[in-house]
Amino acid sequence: MGIAVEGACKRFGDFQALDDVSIDVPDGSLTALLGPSGSGKSTLLRAIAGLEDLDAGQVVINGQDATATPAQKREVGFVFQHYAAFKHMTVFGNVAFGLKIRKWSKPQISDRVHELLRLVQLDGLAERYPDQLSGGQRQRMALARALAVEPQVLLLDEPFGALDAKVRKDLRTWLRRLHDEMHVTTIFVTHDQEEAMDVAEQLVVMNQGRVEQSGSADDLYDHPANEFVMSFVGEVNRLGEHFVRPHDMDVVLEADERTEEAMVQRIVALGFEIRVEFVLGDGTEVWAQLTRAELQKLELREGQIVYLRPGQIKSFSGDVPSSDGRGASTPRDPEGDDDAEVTAAA
Amino acid sequence: MTPTLSAKWGLRTLAFGYLGLLLLAPVGMIFYKTFEHGIGPPVEAMTSPDALHAIYLTLLMVAIAVPVNTVFGVGCALLLVRHKWKGNAIIDGIINLPFAVSPVVIGLSLFLLYGTGGWFGPTLSELGFQVLFSIPGMVLASIFVSLPFVVRETVPVLQEIGTEQEQAASTLGANAWQTFWRITLPAIRWGVAYGVVLTTARVLGEFGAVTIVSGSISGETETLPLFVAKSFEQFDEQSAYAGAIVLALLALTTLLLMSIGGRKARTASSGPIPIAGDTAIATANTKEGS
Numbered sequence: 190m191g192i193a194v195e196g197a198c199k200r201f202g203d204f205q206a207l208d209d210v211s212i213d214v215p216d217g218s219l220t221a222l223l224g225p226s227g228s229g230k231s232t233l234l235r236a237i238a239g240l241e242d243l244d245a246g247q248v249v250i251n252g253q254d255a256t257a258t259p260a261q262k263r264e265v266g267f268v269f270q271h272y273a274a275f276k277h278m279t280v281f282g283n284v285a286f287g288l289k290i291r292k293w294s295k296p297q298i299s300d301r302v303h304e305l306l307r308l309v310q311l312d313g314l315a316e317r318y319p320d321q322l323s324g325g326q327r328q329r330m331a332l333a334r335a336l337a338v339e340p341q342v343l344l345l346d347e348p349f350g351a352l353d354a355k356v357r358k359d360l361r362t363w364l365r366r367l368h369d370e371m372h373v374t375t376i377f378v379t380h381d382q383e384e385a386m387d388v389a390e391q392l393v394v395m396n397q398g399r400v401e402q403s404g405s406a407d408d409l410y411d412h413p414a415n416e417f418v419m420s421f422v423g424e425v426n427r428l429g430e431h432f433v434r435p436h437d438m439d440v441v442l443e444a445d446e447r448t449e450e451a452m453v454q455r456i457v458a459l460g461f462e463i464r465v466e467f468v469l470g471d472g473t474e475v476w477a478q479l480t481r482a483e484l485q486k487l488e489l490r491e492g493q494i495v496y497l498r499p500g501q502i503k504s505f506s507g508d509v510p511s512s513d514g515r516g517a518s519t520p521r522d523p524e525g526d527d528d529a530e531v532t533a534a535a
Numbered sequence: 536m537t538p539t540l541s542a543k544w545g546l547r548t549l550a551f552g553y554l555g556l557l558l559l560a561p562v563g564m565i566f567y568k569t570f571e572h573g574i575g576p577p578v579e580a581m582t583s584p585d586a587l588h589a590i591y592l593t594l595l596m597v598a599i600a601v602p603v604n605t606v607f608g609v610g611c612a613l614l615l616v617r618h619k620w621k622g623n624a625i626i627d628g629i630i631n632l633p634f635a636v637s638p639v640v641i642g643l644s645l646f647l648l649y650g651t652g653g654w655f656g657p658t659l660s661e662l663g664f665q666v667l668f669s670i671p672g673m674v675l676a677s678i679f680v681s682l683p684f685v686v687r688e689t690v691p692v693l694q695e696i697g698t699e700q701e702q703a704a705s706t707l708g709a710n711a712w713q714t715f716w717r718i719t720l721p722a723i724r725w726g727v728a729y730g731v732v733l734t735t736a737r738v739l740g741e742f743g744a745v746t747i748v749s750g751s752i753s754g755e756t757e758t759l760p761l762f763v764a765k766s767f768e769q770f771d772e773q774s775a776y777a778g779a780i781v782l783a784l785l786a787l788t789t790l791l792l793m794s795i796g797g798r799k800a801r802t803a804s805s806g807p808i809p810i811a812g813d814t815a816i817a818t819a820n821t822k823e824g825s
Contacts, residue, residue: 290709
């Protein structure tokens with residue numbers, strides 16, 4: 190049950206949007222497809238909806254092979270980033286659309302639409318037109334429209350991407366609660382790792398048309414399969430062959446065998462969190478995340494020489510996460526970024 | 536930077552003066568001349584059998600050419616915008632042909648094709664079907680000259696609305712036909728409506744192509760513009776002016792019907808009517824008099 194994609198491939202001209210992608214979404218779960226733009230996450234979602242044909246591979250929805258089924262018959266609810274509101278119809282007309290297509294009777298439609306509008310808190314706005322609504326209201330209308338036909342699965346393509354930060358936060362909390370009530374298998378696409386971790390039970394991290402890793406937010410954060418995942422799900426410093434999260438950087442004033450000398454370059458106060466930027470002896474720039482109290486205790490100032498002790502180091506050269514000292518062996522280009530050599534099996 | 540008051544009024548005067556001299560003065564003169572001696576003479580001129588038949592024929596041309604070109608135009612625009620294909624550039628070019636070619640040339644080409652020495656002429660006349668000097672030829676000419684308008688007006692609107700609304704409709708269970716009628720057509724209706732108005736205006740006023748294929752036989756193959764021209768040549772100025780007024784009124788009625796229809800269709804939502812086809816309007820006007 191749920192949704193399964195097996196060996197999906199899709200090419201647009203020279204661009205390989207999906208490269209042998211397989212994912213498994215449990216029935217009733219809320220899963221996030223997370224990745225940078227061009228990673229293939231939207232293409233995968235559209236392929237599940239039937240809005241994109243796959244070159245190869247299979248889409249299985251609730252145990253049935255839907256690969257050859259047109260979008261019209263897949264019974265998926267799809268929510269677009271830019272709402273795709275039917276501009277010539279009222280809010281009521283938008284939400285009623287799928288029901289009219291299914292030839293429901295007028296009283297039935299009216300009951301169902303008002304029930305949904307209450308659910309998405311738009312009940313007083315049924316006679317408005319989409320261009321008289323705010324972005325957040327439009328997206329809730331689009332959600333009600335998708336839910337009206339009781340879809341087997343709900344697919345959301347960057348649903349909050351076009352909204353401002355405050356509305357986005359409210360809406361994702363609200364989506365989380367809505368999912369708890371409705372239990373419809375939901376996949377949503379986002380490039381925002383915080384949003385994905387906040388809302389989803391399961392995350393699928395994608396990059397360059399492939400799945401890098403999937404798992405819970407804790408799994409991905411604590412046991413990233415590779416450098417790409419590590420840097421995508423959180424902040425990261427690179428120390429030669431190793432990676433360390435800024436909050437795992439201990440700043441001490443006394444040197445020992447596990448510390449490295451560094452100069453304080455800049456101290457940025459971001460509310461509760463303090464961002465301290467350092468430059469190491471070899472010119473590498475790193476930063477540490479401290480609390481206000483820690484900063485006051487250390488009495489750091491710009492230009493000062495201190496010592497950094499990285500805890501929780503990760504290294505992906507041998508595919509084995511390690512947290513011991515510094516066992517750098519093969520030299521690598523320190524500028525080489527997220528082009529991870531380790532590909533995760535889906 | 537805001538222009539000074541005098542510059543603003545200077546520009547306005549210039550614009551009105553220009554339009555007045557070029558457009559309003561000639562049209563105004565026709566009105567004046569027509570009704571110089573009251574409403575009696577023009578009414579009399581327009582109720583003669585030949586005049587009535589000319590009005591009937593002109594309306595018949597509109598009734599056939601406009602629906603044909605509307606259906607073709609919307610279909611063609613959908614093909615051009617929604618189905619990317621290498622041949623599209625060629626189709627796009629061919630559609631512009633009636634804009635590029637003088638109506639007289641269009642008339643001549645139809646004459647060559649359907650005349651006694653043409654490709655189709657002999658075969659069709661054996662079957663007892665006469666195209667030239669009769670209504671079918673005039674319909675063909677009318678369709679030919681007014682073909683591009685609906686396509687040209689619809690293509691940009693289709694491009695602008697994008698495909699997301701249509702995709703949303705399909706995920707909600709709508710088939711292609713339902714999506715077209717319920718989503719696409721309402722979304723592009725202003726473009727189509729402008730195309731229809733321009734097509735109508737073009738068919739109403741068509742002279743060059745129709746004059747060649749029709750033979751301009753009074754009471755038989757004479758549309759209103761031909762009637763106006765012939766009356767003028769025969770020094771029947773009263774009929775010529777009255778005919779011109781009827782033509783102008785027909786065109787105005789079309790515009791009015793569209794504005795009223797459009798306003799009714801959308802009362803709740805504000806926003807100006809999108810004007811998609813300024814270039815097409817300009818082209819239409821330059822062709823009008825040829």
